[in-house]
Amino acid sequence: MKDSEFKLLEPIADLINNRFDELHTAGAFDEVLLKIKAAFPQLPDTFSISLDIHMNVFDKKRENGIYLLNTGINCQKGSEPYRHYADTAPQKYLVDGEMCNILDNYCPHCWGEWDFKFESPKCPECEYELGEQVKYLLDNDTCPYCGEGKITMDKPICDRCGFKVDEKKVVWG
Numbered sequence: 281m282k283d284s285e286f287k288l289l290e291p292i293a294d295l296i297n298n299r300f301d302e303l304h305t306a307g308a309f310d311e312v313l314l315k316i317k318a319a320f321p322q323l324p325d326t327f328s329i330s331l332d333i334h335m336n337v338f339d340k341k342r343e344n345g346i347y348l349l350n351t352g353i354n355c356q357k358g359s360e361p362y363r364h365y366a367d368t369a370p371q372k373y374l375v376d377g378e379m380c381n382i383l384d385n386y387c388p389h390c391w392g393e394w395d396f397k398f399e400s401p402k403c404p405e406c407e408y409e410l411g412e413q414v415k416y417l418l419d420n421d422t423c424p425y426c427g428e429g430k431i432t433m434d435k436p437i438c439d440r441c442g443f444k445v446d447e448k449k450v451v452w453g
């Protein structure tokens with residue numbers, strides 16, 4: 281989605297996340313979690329149950345939706361329930377020259393699922409391509425590949441994973 285749309289919606293996702301935490305801390309789900317725990321002995325060992333909260337933005341025109349929030353409480357047999365955060369980090373892109381911001385596992389153009397863009401540089405749904413219509417917008421020095429090392433315009437090789445920025449696929453913001 282456009283950066284301006286993302287800026288409008290991301291705080292709402294954060295707010296929902298905070299409210300969920302408050303409810304959880306206040307014990308709103310205690311009874312539910314106890315019941316899940318009590319049901320496990322009668323369920324196959326391979327089952328796990330999660331109590332999730334999503335914020336989904338759906339675009340009728342694109343016929344695709346994206347989760348701005350995907351979080352919850354995960355329960356597994358024999359261990360205590362724990363909070364899970366399935367969100368990936370948001371990433372900025374230039375799409376047809378326009379700044380977009382979307383969680384990194386989606387296509388910033390059609391909102392279809394498109395993960396690992398450097399290994400598979402073409403969106404499986406709309407065929408937009410990294411280095412062509414889509415470019416990574418790097419506005420900090422975090423490596424877009426491993427998310428941990430440092431990378432700069434002067435030193436475009438990650439000091440951790442050795443990833444080399446392809447000038448065609450990336451623009452510096």
Ligand SMILES: [Zn+2]
Nearest residue numbers: 387390403406
């Ligand atoms: Zn796409």
Ligand SMILES: [Zn+2]
Nearest residue numbers: 423426438441
């Ligand atoms: Zn790296």
